[in-house]
Each structure stands twice: as C-alpha cells, then as structure tokens.
Amino acid sequence: MMVREIESEGRTTKQHNHSSGDDNAVVVTIMEKFHALLFKWASGRVEGGWMKMRVMGMALTLKEEDAAHWVYRGEGAVNLVLAYTGSSPSFIGKVIRIRKAPKNGLQSNGVSVRNSIALTPHELVIWKDAHQLISSSDKDIADQLYVEHVMKPLLGSNFVDAGVFMLNAFDAFMLVLVTRHFLELVEKNVTCYRPVWRVDAARVDTHCDFGLLMSDHSLFAHAEISSISSSQGPSPCLSIEIKPKCGFLPMSRFISKGNAIKRRITRFEMHQTLKLLQGEISQLSDYNPLDLFSGSKERIQKAVKSLFSTPQNNFRVFFNGSLILGGLGGVAKNTDVCIAKKFEDELKSVIQADDGLYTEYLFTLVTEALQNSGVLDKLLEVQKLDNIDIEGVIHAYYDITSQQCMVCKALSEEQAKTYASLHSASFDESLRIVKDYLIAATAKDCSLMLCFRPKNEEDSRLVYNNVYLESTNQAFDFKVYFIDLDLKRLSKVEDYYELDKKIVSSYKQMIKMDQGRNM
Secondary structure, X not given: OHHHHHHHHHHHHHOOOOOOHHHHHHHHHHHHHHHHHHHHHHHHHHHHHHHHHHXXXXXXXXXXXXXXXXXXXXXXXXEEEEEEOOOOOOOOOEEEEEEEEEOOOOXXXXXXXXXXXXXXHHHHHHXXXXXXXXXXXXXXXXXXXXXXXXXXXXXXXXXXXXXXXXXXXXXXXXXXXXXXXXXXXXXXXXHHHOOHHHHHHEEEOOOOOEEEEEEOOOOOOXXXXXXXXXXXXXXXXXXXXXXXXXXXXXXXXXXXXXXXXXXXXXHHHHHXXXXXXXXXXXXXXXXXXXXHXXXXXXXXXXXXXXXXXXXOOOEXXXXXXXXXXXXXXXXXXXXXXXXXXXXXXHHHHOOOOOOOOHHHHHHHHHHHXXXXXXXXXXXXXXXXXXXXXXXXXXHHHHHHOOOOOHHHHOOOHHHHHHHHHHHXXXXXXXXXXXXXXXXXXXXXXXXXXXXXXXXXXXXXXXXXXXXXXXXXXXXXXXXXXXXXXXXXXXXXXXXXXXXXXXXXXXXXXXXXXXXXXXX
16 A cells, blocks of 8 residues: 555656655655655564574674684675684584675764665665565665565576575574674784775774675585585585676667667676776776677687686686685786696696696586576576666656656757657656666676586485586586675666766777777
8 A cells, every 4th residue: 555655656746857856855755654654564574583583693693702713705895795714513604794884984883783774765666566675674684685585586596595594484584693892803804805995995894783694605505515425525616706797788779879889899898998997907808798698608618718817806716615716805816827827726626637728627617507507598688677778777767766857957859859758658667667777787797606516426315406527527516606686776876877978988988099099
C-alpha cells in the first residue's frame, strides 16, 4: 500500500519535472514518512533475528590479540578486506569486510553506525520489489541483501555467494563483533600494505563495532580440504581474480553525435587514456574486454595474456590464498621478465610442464574454465540491461528524482527533442531504466574468482566442476564465483554521467594529438 502511494505521488510529480522547491519538499516528506513506516515494520519482523545474531556473535568477538591473524587482502572505496591466517575453525577460509571512514571529518563521531540509513527514499522506490533489501537498516547488510536478492537470481546461484545464512526464515549474516582495540591494531598493521592514495583518503572506522564475515573464494572450503585423507596432503590451490569490465559496445540512439566513438571503441580502452593522463597508470593495457566475452578460445586466451602483462587492478593470482601476482588495493606493476620468472616458479607445484611453459598452460586452464562454465555469458546478459547508455539514463534519473533535467537545460530546443521520449515515459518506465542501469553497473564493475586444484581421485565425495588440461594430462577441480557485487548508489548517477563525458573527451583529445604528430 505504501509503495503504491509513493508511486502514485511519483506519477503526479513527474508531470512537473521543472517543479518548484516546495513540490520537491512534498515528495521528500512523503518518502521520508514511507521510510519511517517501513523501518518500523522491518524492525518488528527482524529485530528478534538481529538480537539472536548478537547472542550468536558474542562467541565470535574479535579482540586486540586477534588482529595479528588478519592480513590485508584488498579494499574498495567503502570497505577494507582482511584474510584470516590463524588456526581458529570459525575463521579458517574466511575474509572479513571492515568499514572505512573518510579522512575529511565525516566520521561517525564515536557513535555506532549500524543503524545508518541503508537506502535513500528514492532508492526504496527503485528497489521496492526486493522486499528484504528495503527492509534493511544498515548499508553493509543492504549490500549483501542486494547480492542475494537482486544479483544472485540474475547471475545464477552457482556463481554467487552472498554470505547469507537463514535464521527463523529471514535473511541474516555472519556479523562478527569487533572491539575498538582490534580495529586500531588492524589499522596500524595494514597501513604499510595499502596504496598511498587509499591511506590518504580513508582509514579504518574504529567506531564501527562489527564486521561482515564471508567465504574466501581464493580457497576451497576448509572443511572439504580437511576431508581429503591423501598421503600427499591437501592439493595446492591456485586462484585467479579477473575484473572483466564492460563486454559490449553500446548502440543506444541516445548517444550524441559528438560521442559516436563510443559505438566503436570500448569503454575500457578509452578509460585507459584518462587514467594515463591522470597518472593512475604508467602504460596503456592491451586488454580488450570484447576478446574475453567473445566465446572464442583464441580471443579469450589473448585477453588473459593481456591481463597478465598489465594486471593494473584487473588481474590477480593467489597461491593457497597468498597473492603471487597483481596488486593489493591498487594498480599493480606491469609484468616484467623478473616478475614473470618468479611467477612461473610458483606454478610448478600445481601445473606439470617443462620450464617456460607453466604460465602458458595456466592461460589455457583459465580459458577452458571460463568457456566451459558459461559464466561470461551470464555476466554479459546482465551488463546488457543497460541498453540506452548513461546518456539516456541521466534523463530518467532526473525524472524519478523530480529535478529539472540539467542535460536538457544545456541543449538547444532542437537537440532536446532527442530525449523527449524519455521525459514523456511513465514513472514506472523511468524507474525500470534507472534500476536496470544500476544493476548493469554492478555487473560491469564486479570481479570473477576462478579457483583450481589438481583433482584428487582418492575422494569422489567432493563434487566440483572439472577441466582437463590436455597438454599436461592433468584434471583440475575448479569453481567460479562473482565477487564485489555491491549495490551502486542512485546518488552516483550524475557522477557516472560526468565521468563518461570526461572519458570520451580525453580519448578524442588523444586521437587529435596523435593525428597532429603524424601530419
């Protein structure tokens, strides 16, 4: 009922796209009332579950003495990821996500941030069909509910692990309580491993009293490894993390004439130019996402080799959970002869080959697994939910947020006609456009983790996909999981639009400079 009332209000206000501030205030007030009612309803349903999680979590409280067993694995804009190296059965094979706080004064000021608003009023309407998601009152938990109830059905349950377990028929998470002393020592221990620009931007939020415990997908499950009673011990585990990026060229009619190059050059290639100009990378990558998503073994292998040559933040390799290639939280060095030789030596306990062929056979192994699993087809399908490009989505965004369209404002009356159909669309259609774009944005920015181990014939109880490497006469168990499937925030849509303009502009500028040199 509440959702229908807001949708009705949305349809009314949509007719006044250039409405006054008072009209916007009415919408916000209604949305805030909805949020308050929804939160009260959600609290009644899940508060008991949360209290039980706290009781369960008391046995999993991380204190100062535990900090030494958690090592830096990586980080994103919002969270720090730590991997466990100790011997506690509760944590073996797990990683923990710890919230970060920006170094600009916007911290939680000593107050626990568990009850920070998970979704804005407009986001509550966008995700209204994901009932569990809009019931959440915490941003971290909302991210995981988004993975479970939005991304998992789209990408396939066999490829997605949201870290969710069931409690009293409602979704819950393995939340671990953390003391301030634990977080302070973690901050001290990991600072030297973090990229300098990450350290300058944010620190561990020592006022947040919980972390999110999740499976470490660079390993096979600890219990399964332990169940193999081979005289040679557990098989070594090799994991490859790939950030595929966008695997198609947009063909939207809403792409302006000045940006038509987007239909011919991948977003990844154009973005490389901007990153080079900004000093984020030292060399352009030869990686082409269209190769990875092509379905051709030759082109997929070419893509994997290109990622290996210039890993940047798009390619990492782990051996038994420890990083052996790529960067931690930032852009990795290019793979020179020395790095390649050291990496080749690390593969000798996993792949049987002559010297100089280990890495080549790894490329073949990864290619076979990617093609056999069908995981890239699933990902591409979800990426293509963005079928009108950010140049079209931005207009729907302004409509559902009841703002004047700043893009059309800057255009002539004739130019604005191109987007008239978007502004005359129904409120529901505008919601769908923005929702699909946000889902696609998650799919374009996620990573794949492929985990391999030589197949152990002594234990047939463990059922995994397997791939045969003909060149070495070896069979491997493997699993594939998507990671980093976090919810993209509605408030970032304008930023995405501005970044898109900047990416295209820098690439066109580079072309002009190259043409000038060749004249």
